[in-house]
Amino acid sequence: MANWFWHSPHLLLTSATLSWAGHAIGARIAVGEVSPLLLMQLRWLFCFLILFMVFSKQMCLYWPIVRQHWRYVALMGGGGLAGFTALFSLGAQHTTAVNLGITQGAIPAFVMLFGTLLFGTRIGRLQFLGLLVSLCGVVVLITGGQIAMLLTLTFNIGDILMIAACFCYALYVLHLGKRLEMPPIIMVAYFSGSAFVALTLFTIGEVSAGKLVKPSLTGMAVILYCAIFPSILSQTFFMRGVELIGATRAGLYVNLVPVFAAFMAMGILSEPMYGYHIMALIMVVAGIALAEKHKVTMPA
Numbered sequence: 001m002a003n004w005f006w007h008s009p010h011l012l013l014t015s016a017t018l019s020w021a022g023h024a025i026g027a028r029i030a031v032g033e034v035s036p037l038l039l040m041q042l043r044w045l046f047c048f049l050i051l052f053m054v055f056s057k058q059m060c061l062y063w064p065i066v067r068q069h070w071r072y073v074a075l076m077g078g079g080g081l082a083g084f085t086a087l088f089s090l091g092a093q094h095t096t097a098v099n100l101g102i103t104q105g106a107i108p109a110f111v112m113l114f115g116t117l118l119f120g121t122r123i124g125r126l127q128f129l130g131l132l133v134s135l136c137g138v139v140v141l142i143t144g145g146q147i148a149m150l151l152t153l154t155f156n157i158g159d160i161l162m163i164a165a166c167f168c169y170a171l172y173v174l175h176l177g178k179r180l181e182m183p184p185i186i187m188v189a190y191f192s193g194s195a196f197v198a199l200t201l202f203t204i205g206e207v208s209a210g211k212l213v214k215p216s217l218t219g220m221a222v223i224l225y226c227a228i229f230p231s232i233l234s235q236t237f238f239m240r241g242v243e244l245i246g247a248t249r250a251g252l253y254v255n256l257v258p259v260f261a262a263f264m265a266m267g268i269l270s271e272p273m274y275g276y277h278i279m280a281l282i283m284v285v286a287g288i289a290l291a292e293k294h295k296v297t298m299p300a
Contacts, residue, residue, distance in 0.1 A: 009244040013253040016237040021260035023230035025268055026222045034219030036089045037206045039226070041199040042215070044082070044192045046227035051189035059189055062182045066190050069180055077194025080172025081235075085195070086202045087165035094158030104162070104258065109135065110170035111251030119174065121247075126290060134255045134287025137280045141258055145276030170251070176239055177247040184239035188232060255284050 005011055030039055052059060066073055088104075108131055115121035179187060206212050215223060242250045259281050266273045 009241045012237040013241040016234040017256040019229040019234040020257050024261040030222040034215035035213035037202045040085045041203045042223045043226040044196040047192040047231040073190050077191035078198035082195040082198035083168035084165045087161050091158040091161035107166050107254045108251045111173050130287045130290030134284045137283025141280035173251045174247045176242040184236045188235045259284050
């Protein structure tokens with residue numbers, strides 16, 4: 001069963017996005033229980049410590065490769081993972097949830113765009129159509145089915161930060177296709193260490209601003225959840241998914257995150273369910289299916 005799961009990109013990527021959606025719920029539960037940047041810093045610290053305790057021998061074995069390519073590891077962890085996390089958190093302080101959702105839903109588009117510009121990845125017409133259908137599903141979800149809401153949007157520094165965050169993650173996804181020759185779980189361990197170091201700088205700023213909130217028991221529970229599921233498992237599953245089907249196609253699955261988050265919010269936080277939730281889910285899944293059916297092979 002485990003071997004079958006490990007060779008199924010659809011199950012791997014869907015599981016990854018499901019855990020990432022759970023992180024959004026955890027972040028809401030953590031409000032007032034731990035400050036946001038400290039939450040993210042401790043998330044990656046615990047992720048690194050857990051993986052080091054379990055895979056210390058393997059990490060030592062692959063250390064020469066990491067040392068040789070330390071710039072890649074630093075940029076992927078400190079720029080990709082920590083960069084997206086920090087910019088998302090800072091952007092959320094200055095913009096609306098609607099704007100945050102729309103910008104996050106654009107990550108697959110950025111992956112395709114940068115893939116074409118930087119790596120010459122070919123995008124088929126029907127694959128591009130699948131992206132648009134899926135992205136429209138995300139827009140339906142975050143606007144509550146009231147598309148006219150888009151006409152009233154205004155953009156501020158928070159939106160600019162979110163766009164920068166999406167750029168960070170899109171570039172991270174693309175460079176996973178050129179990852180180092182080592183098991184994904186070992187790669188996650190080293191990336192998490194790099195992300196922790198980078199986020200330490202942001203946390204120092206949080207302390208200096210007098211906004212640090214030490215974690216309560218609830219906050220610690222959220223930190224552990226984030227370290228294990230959205231960090232260790234999701235990142236490992238996503239890396240494996242990229243390895244199996246490529247960065248461009250794997251990036252499309254990111255559009256499932258807001259859909260899953262909405263359904264989890266209904267079940268866990270007792271938020272109401274409306275028809276547009278079902279419509280959004282159908283559109284997102286249909287877009288992924290269309291892009292998968294008419295995929296274009298990435299150049300070697």
